[in-house]
Structures are given as C-alpha cells and as structure tokens.
Amino acid sequence: MTQLPTQTDKKLGLVIDLDICVGCHACVVNCKEWNTSGYGAPLGDTNAYDADPLGSWLNRIHTYEVTPQETPAYDNPSSTGASPSHQCGSGDSLAQLVHFPKSCLHCEDAPCVTVCPTGASMKRSEDGIVLVEEDKCIGCGLCAWSCPYGAREMDPMENVMKKCTLCVDRIYNDNLPEIDRTPACVRTCPANARHFGDFADPNSDVSIMVKERGGMDLMPEMDTKPVNKYLPPRAKVKTSDGLEIAAEQSKSEMKADGFLGWLDKALEKMG
Amino acid sequence: MHPAISVIFFTVTSGAGFGMMFVLGLGLPVHQGAWTTILSCGLALGLAVAGLLSSTFHLGHPERAWRAFSQWKSSWLSREGVLAVLTLVVFGLYALIWLASGERLASLGYLSSFLAALTVFATAMIYAQLKTVPNWHSKLTPLTYLGFALASGFLLAALFISTSRIGGVHVAALAAIFVAAAWLFKFIWWRRADNVGFSETGSNAGTATGLGHLGDVKLLESPHSSDNYLTKEMVHQIGRKHGAKLRFIAVICGVVVPVFLCTLAIFSGLIVLPLLVAVFSMFIGLFCERWLFFAQAKHAVSLFY
Incomplete structure (x- = not known):
C-alpha cells in the first residue's frame, strides 16, 4: 500500500557521525556483501571488472572538501612565500575533509512511497522502515526521481528498484548472535561512525546523540522529514605547534589528579 | 533528467490523442460517413494507445504493468493509468455508437472529453508533483500539457472538419489561437524554469550536505569511479x-x-492541406x-555531485 502510515510505533534509523567517519568504505562493501544475498534480488553489477563498471549499491560515500570562506583553499605559494600547508585555513577555522555516507533516510513523509503506482514501495507502520516489495515493482523509476537524496538505484540485472532495507533481515533475526542484530553498515564500521536505534524513544542512544551533538536533517526544504540524522563535524582549530584538534578540546583545561595533581598545584603555589 | 525517447513519444502522442478525443467528444462537426468516424476516432484512439504502449517500454518489468492500476488513491x-483506460473505454463506446447509428451521443461525448482532460492533467502531475525537480514543480506544468494536448488534438481533428467556421470563427483561426495560447503558457513556463534552478535559489553542495556553515563545500571524491544509475538518470x-x-x-x-x-488556410480557402503540414511541424x-x-x-541529487 503506497499510502503512508499516519504514525509508526517505532522510528528505526541511523545516526551518521560526520566527525568520525574516516571514509574507508567498509560500510559500503559490507552493505553490498550482506544485501546481495539477503532481502530480495541480488545487487547486480555490469562490467564489474571492466572499464565502466556499473552496479546497484544501497550505501555510498561522497568525500567533500570544506573550505572556510575567509581563507582560500590554496594561494599561489610563490606570491606569499609560505608553504601550502600553512595556508589551509588560519586562526579558528581550517579547511577539512568530510566523508559523507549516504543511504536511505527512511523518511516519515517519504515521497518515494506515495508516488509508487503499484504498491511495491511502502513504509511499515510498526517500525517505519521503507521497503520495496520487489515482485510488485514494475521498474518505472519514479520513486528514484522523487527522492532528493539519491537513495534508490535501479538494479541493472533485475530491473527492480533497490534500496536500503535497514537490514530488516538482520535486526529481527534470532539466528544471529545479538551483537549482530544491527544493520551491516553499523556492525562493520571500524570507527563507530554509524549508530542504529529507535528515534521514537527519547532515551535511546541515537536520540541522545542527536540532542547532544545537534543532529541535522538532510535537505529539510524537501519536507521529507528524514528519520536518519547526521551529526555535523566538530569545529577544528590549529594549535600553536601546528596540530589540528577539536575546538572544544583546545578550550578544556588540562586536568590532573592524584600525585600529578598535587605536584601541579604545589608547583603553581611556588609561583 | 535523462530524456527517454519512450517517455517523450508517450507524452507527445498520447497528449495529442486525448486532445483529439476532447475535441471530438465536445461535438466538433466533422464530415458525415463511416470512414470519417473510423479515421478520426481511430486516429485519436491509436495515438493514445501508441503513446501508452510506448510508455511501457520505459518499464523494467512491463509484464507487471497491470499492477499500476491499484494505487490511484496516492499515486x-x-x-494516469486508470484515467487513460477509462477514457479509452468511454470514448471507444462513443465511437462505436457513432459508427453503428451515425448518432453522436452528447452525454457520452462530454464524459469522454472530461476524462480525456483529466488524463492529460494526471500525466502532467506525474512531473509537477516532484519537489526534487524545481523546473517541473509548478502549476504551469499541467497548464502547458493541457494546452499542447488541446492545440495538437484540435489541429488533428480539424483535418476531418465539415465546416470552415465554428461560432463564426474560422477553424484555422481557432487552431492558430490554441497553438499560440499553448506556446504562450510554455514561454511563461520557460521563464519560470530559467529562474528556479538550484543556483538561482542558492542551493548547492553546502545546503545539500548541511555543511555549508563550515565553508565552501566541494566534491573531492565521487562515491563511484564511473557513472551509476543516479548520474545516468538524474x-x-x-x-x-x-x-x-x-x-x-x-x-519555429x-x-x-x-x-x-x-x-x-484562412486566406487561401484551403483547410486540410495547410493544417496537415501544420500538424507535422x-x-x-x-x-x-x-x-x-x-x-x-x-534534479536535487545533482547537488551532491
């Protein structure tokens, strides 16, 4: 049924921490690995080992260069006499690299569901997961057109629409050890940049993370009300000895207790 | 967006076919005789059916196309699919009765005109509903589709016309007015479309990723080494x-x-020949x-690239 549920019991989704993601693409690969043999048709590839490989993937990582507006990314070194590394930002703001994983955001107002003419595209009322019933999909592609995030890809072999299932065949799977009952991308992330949970519960880990770190919606102007949230990278500054560190870390006082704390205080008193 | 030939052919020809049904259903006076009925109604139905068949070539699984009639409440x-079939059935009945008895049932005609207009409107709404494509997301989109359907449908139907004047106005003059009006809508549509692009509305990789507050956001590395479905399609x-x-x-x-x-046509007294060339043009x-x-x-997804 392609009408959206008015409310879902749970709002399962992901928190993606842009501060932590190192862009290793492990989540991309493990997603393909699990989902090519899991829910629905395999994730097809054409020319997999050739010049122009093309395949369906449910999770992809873009890498962006973010340059603070006040400092150009790269000035001509000869004109200033300084090496390029010293010009990557100055003062409080630095140019930074942000790895940006992107998969279905399981939107509350998912346009991809309502545009579907066959009822193949749906949002589950129990947990809010957006799924495609592939044997009903006619491969018209309209759902992919309606998604601003590029979360849906037509399978080049099966000609049906593929998308993130939030690993629906893992998270409820009693045959797996409990630790593995989480989406493949979350389970595999070596940096813990992806977290899975229920956003309807204000006390869940994901809800708390979003609250504390100012988790954001992607493209709020599209009125899709995404469930997945992104945690923005923490601001970074350059220390006097040229190290890049998190801004909040530079402001925090160094604390020591025990013997070192006593020594620190004693030496302070000596003036 | 990828301009698929099947979809371009579908929207143009089915638009003309339904436009023709609209005009014939309203009772456009055409020549007496079975051949005129067969040719005019056949052309209208043929164009619409050809367009609809062409649209199924765009599908990954055409054999499941029947499922597309089920979600009319939301999609x-x-x-569009339901209305198209309804229009074909009602107009087909109108044409059959016309052929069999020589009589054009006004009530059935009006109903098919109404349904034909709704079908074209629904076709346009498939595109106009998409927030992800600002060019299309406008009330002007259905207006241009309806205008073009009427203009091309009228030009085609006028090839069978039995009189040179309708309500005192020359048929060719009416055709010219419909054609000009449709393109006027299109000019307004183009003017709007040229000003609602992402660069005009300040959307870029910074707004798409939510990283804009940190500075200028530029794609350094694409997620894939060659094209993928998204880049090919959108x-x-x-x-x-x-x-x-x-x-x-x-x-031109x-x-x-x-x-x-x-x-x-107005000044030469000839109608069919100039209008026939006009239709092709x-x-x-x-x-x-x-x-x-x-x-x-x-498409909005282009902002990520």
Whole structure:
C-alpha cells in the first residue's frame, strides 16, 4: 500500500557521525556483501571488472572538501612565500575533509512511497522502515526521481528498484548472535561512525546523540522529514605547534589528579 | 533528467490523442460517413494507445504493468493509468455508437472529453508533483500539457472538419489561437524554469550536505569511479548541450510554422492541406520541447555531485 502510515510505533534509523567517519568504505562493501544475498534480488553489477563498471549499491560515500570562506583553499605559494600547508585555513577555522555516507533516510513523509503506482514501495507502520516489495515493482523509476537524496538505484540485472532495507533481515533475526542484530553498515564500521536505534524513544542512544551533538536533517526544504540524522563535524582549530584538534578540546583545561595533581598545584603555589 | 525517447513519444502522442478525443467528444462537426468516424476516432484512439504502449517500454518489468492500476488513491502515475483506460473505454463506446447509428451521443461525448482532460492533467502531475525537480514543480506544468494536448488534438481533428467556421470563427483561426495560447503558457513556463534552478535559489553542495556553515563545500571524491544509475538518470548533462538551438527549433516548428500555415488556410480557402503540414511541424516542435523538458530539468541529487 503506497499510502503512508499516519504514525509508526517505532522510528528505526541511523545516526551518521560526520566527525568520525574516516571514509574507508567498509560500510559500503559490507552493505553490498550482506544485501546481495539477503532481502530480495541480488545487487547486480555490469562490467564489474571492466572499464565502466556499473552496479546497484544501497550505501555510498561522497568525500567533500570544506573550505572556510575567509581563507582560500590554496594561494599561489610563490606570491606569499609560505608553504601550502600553512595556508589551509588560519586562526579558528581550517579547511577539512568530510566523508559523507549516504543511504536511505527512511523518511516519515517519504515521497518515494506515495508516488509508487503499484504498491511495491511502502513504509511499515510498526517500525517505519521503507521497503520495496520487489515482485510488485514494475521498474518505472519514479520513486528514484522523487527522492532528493539519491537513495534508490535501479538494479541493472533485475530491473527492480533497490534500496536500503535497514537490514530488516538482520535486526529481527534470532539466528544471529545479538551483537549482530544491527544493520551491516553499523556492525562493520571500524570507527563507530554509524549508530542504529529507535528515534521514537527519547532515551535511546541515537536520540541522545542527536540532542547532544545537534543532529541535522538532510535537505529539510524537501519536507521529507528524514528519520536518519547526521551529526555535523566538530569545529577544528590549529594549535600553536601546528596540530589540528577539536575546538572544544583546545578550550578544556588540562586536568590532573592524584600525585600529578598535587605536584601541579604545589608547583603553581611556588609561583 | 535523462530524456527517454519512450517517455517523450508517450507524452507527445498520447497528449495529442486525448486532445483529439476532447475535441471530438465536445461535438466538433466533422464530415458525415463511416470512414470519417473510423479515421478520426481511430486516429485519436491509436495515438493514445501508441503513446501508452510506448510508455511501457520505459518499464523494467512491463509484464507487471497491470499492477499500476491499484494505487490511484496516492499515486499520480496510477491515476494516469486508470484515467487513460477509462477514457479509452468511454470514448471507444462513443465511437462505436457513432459508427453503428451515425448518432453522436452528447452525454457520452462530454464524459469522454472530461476524462480525456483529466488524463492529460494526471500525466502532467506525474512531473509537477516532484519537489526534487524545481523546473517541473509548478502549476504551469499541467497548464502547458493541457494546452499542447488541446492545440495538437484540435489541429488533428480539424483535418476531418465539415465546416470552415465554428461560432463564426474560422477553424484555422481557432487552431492558430490554441497553438499560440499553448506556446504562450510554455514561454511563461520557460521563464519560470530559467529562474528556479538550484543556483538561482542558492542551493548547492553546502545546503545539500548541511555543511555549508563550515565553508565552501566541494566534491573531492565521487562515491563511484564511473557513472551509476543516479548520474545516468538524474545528473544527465549531454542533452543540455544544444539547449538554445533546440529551443529555437521547437519554437519555429511548434508555433511559428503552424500559425503561419493556419493564416494561409484562412486566406487561401484551403483547410486540410495547410493544417496537415501544420500538424507535422507542430509534432516536430513538441518532440524538441519535450526533449528539453527532461534534458534541462535538474534534479536535487545533482547537488551532491
């Protein structure tokens, strides 16, 4: 049924921490690995080992260069006499690299569901997961057109629409050890940049993370009300000895207790 | 957006077919006789069916197309399918009764006109509903589709006309007015479309990723080493290359030539021949216009690239 549920019991989704993601693409690969043999048709590839490989993937990582507006990314070194590394930002703001994983955001107002003419595209009322019933999909592609995030890809072999299932065949799977009952991308992330949970519960880990770190919606102007949230990278500054560190870390006082704390205080008193 | 030939053919020809049904259903006076009925109604139905069949070539699984009739409560594509079939059935019945008895049932005719207009509206709404494509997301989109369907449908139906004047106005003059009005809507549509692009509304990789507050956001590394479905389907660029030239051809063939030929028809006394050439010319114009409708439309996902 392609009408959206008015409310879902749970709002399962992901928190993606842009501060932590190192862009290793492990989540991309493990997603393909699990989902090519899991829910629905395999994730097809054409020319997999050739010049122009093309395949369906449910999770992809873009890498962006973010340059603070006040400092150009790269000035001509000869004109200033300084090496390029010293010009990557100055003062409080630095140019930074942000790895940006992107998969279905399981939107509350998912346009991809309502545009579907066959009822193949749906949002589950129990947990809010957006799924495609592939044997009903006619491969018209309209759902992919309606998604601003590029979360849906037509399978080049099966000609049906593929998308993130939030690993629906893992998270409820009693045959797996409990630790593995989480989406493949979350389970595999070596940096813990992806977290899975229920956003309807204000006390869940994901809800708390979003609250504390100012988790954001992607493209709020599209009125899709995404469930997945992104945690923005923490601001970074350059220390006097040229190290890049998190801004909040530079402001925090160094604390020591025990013997070192006593020594620190004693030496302070000596003036 | 990728300009798929099957979808361009579908929207242009089925638009003309349903436009013709609209005009015939309203009771446009055409020649007496079974052949006129067969040819005019057959042409209208044939164009609509050809367009609809062509649209199924665009599908990954055409054998499941029947499922598309089920979600009319929420989906414009489903509504379009249901309305198209309803229109074909009602107009088909109208044509059969006309053929069998020589009588045109006004009530059935009006109903098919109403349904034909709704079908074209639903087709346009498939595109107009998409927030992800600002060029299309406008009330002007259904207006241009309806205008083009009426203009091309009227030109085609006028080939069978039995009188040179309707309500005191020359048929060719009416045709010229419909053609000009449809293109006027299109000019307004183009004017709007040229000003609602992502660069005009301040959308860029910074707004898409939510990282704009940190500085200028530029894609350093794409997620894939060659094209993928998204870039082929929604970040299509080749079709835009000749945008200005194609727009010029669309205007010349779509409106300038047809209006000139209509004027010629008014003053020469000939109707069918100039209008026949005008129809062909307008179709060429509409194919160019529809190509640009897709090729020049930018999708929100392009902001990530």
